[in-house]
Amino acid sequence: MSEQPQEPIQSTEQQQEKKEQIVTPWDVDAGDDGVDYGKLINQFGSQAISEDLLERIERVTKKPVHHFLKRGIFFSHRDMHKLLDYYEQGKPFYLYTGRGPSSESMHLGHLIPFMFTKYLQDVFDVPLVVQMTDDEKFLWKKLELEEAHRLTYENAKDIIACGFDMSKTFIFSNLDYMGHLYRTVLEIEKSVTCSQVKGVFGFEDSDNIGKFSFPAIQAAPSFYTSFPHIFPETAEDKKKQKKTKRKNDIMCLIPCAIDQDPYFRVTRDVAPKLGFQKPALIHSKFFPALQGANKKMSSSSDTSSIFLTDTPKQIKDKINKHAFSGGGATKEDQEKYGANLAVDVPYQYLQFFLEDDVQLEDIREKYSTGKMLTGQVKGALIDLLQKMVAEHQERRKKITDEQVKEFLSVRKLSFTMPTKKEVVPSATTEAKKE
Known part of the structure; x- marks a missing residue:
């Protein structure tokens, strides 16, 4: 069944006429009152993060939830309960997030998903893949290809500085890794029509064809086959595939800002057709610009945010x-x-x-x-x-060029496949009982 709703992303002019908030992967404009996140949950068809879910995360991880969760900064999700079921049953999952390198320096808003992903990696002890979409920035912005590629390596230093474990983390440039990614990309491209992409993203015939194909590229890391060096298939797996096509027991959890959700609605729609588990998502609110929540933070505006290079x-x-x-x-x-x-x-x-x-x-x-x-x-x-x-x-x-190359190198990661968990009640749950 298709993810609902699959509404087209309207142009800025169309949405301004209706005086509605604009939330797309490329535009966020909520008017003077800021983003209405309850309305956005209804519009996108996701679920609000409840107190019950927070308590369950604490029970499963045996750690306090991150303050981003307690304060509602990460506020919405898709299939988090199923992801936690997997973890409790000892089935594997991995984390996937990303960064579009368009500027020399990242700002504080860019840190939010990486700070939260670091917490998730620590409490669940799982591998992480970070997609650097230098190809996307070339397609959407006035940015030369080599410059976008260079910025990947510069921005990677800021990501690494968040403290990720190199033995469990793979950062990759789409320009460098596409040969490995391409088989999965092709499977997705063959299963998604132009009319679907137009319907979800609002692309027009005048847009370059790279934009039409990019959703498949952003979707591909959601599926474990994109990383054979991390999840190698055994002889037993190949025998099973003759009957079931996929192992179908590796999930992906994607922490991201809510504006990225349209990409993953398409991803979740195509997953069952290809024999994959739908990726789970956990969405953050937007980090406000200095001038207020009704203004868009921009890497090209020096006064809209605090940059990581600021004195x-x-x-x-x-x-x-x-x-x-x-x-x-x-x-x-x-x-x-x-x-x-x-x-x-x-x-x-x-x-x-x-x-x-x-x-x-x-x-x-x-x-x-x-x-x-x-x-x-x-x-x-x-x-x-x-x-x-x-x-x-x-x-x-302190991060050397050699360390950056190691994080971006295609290699085996060192992690322990999960086992069935013994879950104890959280302190919050026990307090409620009393």
Whole structure:
């Protein structure tokens, strides 16, 4: 059965006429009120992440859930319960995420999926593949092919600096790896029609043909056959394939921003036709631009975000000058009415990066009731981000070209195939019983 809904991605002009939020893999424009994520769940046909799911993740992993999950930053999913069933039954799965290299430096928003993927790799102890879509950036942007390829290796350093385990992580450039990927890509391409791609992505006859074929390339890493060096087929597997075509017992979990979901609706639609498990997905909300949630963050705009190359002074200046405040226009107004946290960018950034729940709650209570001023909140954020970015820069400096080549080399990964898990109740569940 096809994933629902398979609505076409309308042009910016069409959606503006209807005054609807625009959320596509290439455009995010939600108007003055920001993205309505509940509406987006209904539109895309995914499921909200519930407290029950969070408790189950804790039971299965025997670790606290990431603060991104507790705070609703990762808010939507597809088939997470099935993925957890697999893990409990001792069946294998792997992680897949990606990056489109279009700029020399990544910004804070680009870090979100990698920070969360690092958590997933740690708690589940599973292999990870990271697709660098240098081909996509060549097709969509005014970027020379060799420059896109070079940026892959530059951006890979920022990804590696997040702390991924090299023995369990394979980063690959589409330009370099396509020969290995191509068999799976072809199977997908043969099973998806142009009308389907037009319907989901809104492509037109005037678009280059590379855009029509790219969804199959982004879909391919969702299937284990794309990585024979990681998941080699045994003689027993080949015997089984004569009857069932696939092993059909390796799932994929894709952490990504919600705007990437259309690619994987197509992927999940085609998976059963090819004998694969549908990939599970877990979606994040968007990281707001400094100017507010109704503005698009851009790698080409120096003032829309904090970049991983920014100096402490640049970070301080950007937050003080450009971070949209929901606080009162005057000190008196702030003390009387408090801040509107729903639109306050400094507070929202703290929700992403301040891990201490007690400290964040203290800021929330004081700032929303006027006991704390905007300058104080901005100051707390500046201190946090200056330290965080400086530490990232220090880790990145230590990454050699040889290490990058090793991460991007086609090689066996070192991981233990899972066994059936003994799941114990979480502390949250036990507390509820009491």
